[in-house]
Amino acid sequence: MVQLRENIRPAFRALAANKMRATLTTLGVVIGIFFVLLMGWVLNGLDQAFTQSFAFFGDDILYIDKYDWSGQTDWMSQRNRPKIDMLQYDRFKERMLGAEYVVPTADRFSSDVRYGDLQLQGTMVYGTTSEYRDMYSGVMAEGRFFTEAENDLGTNVVVLGHNVHENLFPKGDALGRTIRIKGQPFTVIGVMPKRGTMLVDFIDNMSLIPIKRFFNIYGPRPGVTINVKAKSPEELENMKYEAIGVMRAVRSLAPEDDDNFGVNSQEMFSQFIDITRGVVWGIGLFMTGLAFLVGSIGIMNIMFVSVAERTKEIGLRKAVGATRSRILLQFLVESILLCLFGAMIGLVLTSLIAGFKDQVVSGLISLLSLVGLAEADTTVNLSFLSSTIPATQILIAVVVAVVVGVMAGIIPAFRASRLDPVEALRAE
């Protein structure tokens, strides 16, 4: 430790004497660290956004649907699958003994929902049963959910999603009012809290009505998604096999037939996230690697110059008692400090970008719009990105800088340590 301290001072002195050169040669490291931090920052934000976004799908719920949501199976072949209807749902529910809840949902995008003169665009109408609220705890903010009786009768009652509520009733006085869905009057009996997130908020754009009423309005064409809740998240995997078996039985599939339905879960989205992460990592690592390669060549070069310039000094230090390892350490420390210096600049740059992310992005957009690559009024919601660089990222950057410093400095430092003292003293 003492040794290190004694090495840092002269290293600082040596670097300070060549500020310009030091700054220029650390450029590669600056860029490398910049990428590391930027990548970590973005990934961190994406991660957080993703996990929050898909949390409402639940880690204990399966979604049996006509389609595979993972997008791994060919879409065209899925189109020819039979849809799931209420009859199949009833038969499925009857046999699906391992589940806690089995609830149907049917959805209709871009339906006409209005209150007085206010009409909503891009909203969804969802049909479901009264069990929906038991399955998804915490879906009520105000009022009540529809009852089994209302469900069976197909009463005109509606539970509004958060955004629908906010847009149709800015004053928040929705309960008891009558809205019109596809021209039909519906009484608002309940309001849901915000469930979606920045990335995925369709769930807040829906209006829930009894499923029987849903099919009355929209006809028999929409398919049903069967929501199956396990008794615990751990049982989800076992329940999946049971669900597949039951569904095959419901559809009387022969053993050689493929499943003609999809069994989906939240996990599929994490697969999707992993792919996205992988791509970001791949690109980021490539850029970072490239920057560090260039950067460490620069550092190595400058360290060779430094050793050559200070050959006489090395001879002198050996003459007054420096061992080889002390000389090695001296130049390694210098190289590491150079890299840490670069890392610091990179950190400042990234912190500035994080701190002024909105200004930076709007600046970029107006720049792009100048050359016609973007609409001038494009807005991007960056709230998923934190406005500071996380401490772990900084730690990683420091470690990376030290590693690069060692790798770039080891050969010049080794050469310095092996200099013959007599030869070295004769230098210049």
Add this chain to the structure above:
Amino acid sequence: MPYNDEHRLAESEGSILDLKGITRLYRMGEETIYALREVSLSLSQNEYVAIMGPSGSGKSTLMNIIGCLDTPTHGSYSFEGEKVSRMNDRELAGIRNRKIGFVFQTFNLLPRSTALQNVELPLIYSGESRRKREDRAIEALTDVSMADRITHKPNELSGGQRQRVAIARALVTKPSIILADEPTGNLDTKTGNEIIGLFESLWEEGNTIIIVTHEEDIATHAARIIRLRDGEVEEDVVNPNRQVSRFAVQER
């Protein structure tokens, strides 16, 4: 009076260093250059030796071997009874650090460091605490009359002052021997004489000193003179007409 006859007696009493048959050769392609050829000599405590000889006679080579900076091709070298040829890098560095004080013709001060920092350098490598380093460096600088210049950098000092700082650096570890290779070579006569006076008073205080010089004038102050020619010891004598330095007296 030939030196070695008398010296044989002293050797058994524990000389600082013993060189036996030291040869240092350089191979330049086909050619072999004998920088030193079968050099043997011993040195006792508190000797003051001048090494003389024409250019290329091997003076610097001899100093570098004595100072453990260079390794002889043949021969054996013991420093305070220990065989130098058996030492590894750490041990050699340790000897250079604690037992030997080098003074160079070109001073070799670190240009960006102050006088104090330059003098502290050997103590850093011996692992002294900061406090002790500073105390001892100031002490050494005081010994060479440079106490009022400790925060000066080399380019803020005259040549004579730089050499004084360099001598303080050589003294600061209280070495067994001080090796000075043409310490006045880059100084004018007057300043050179002052430096020689300084060496002389250091000798009087009990230090052991070897000095390489071209100038007979300077050698006359030494107690013993070794003359080299073509890598061989031509003469090794007690200085018959030793002069006490006027400058040393003046200084004090």
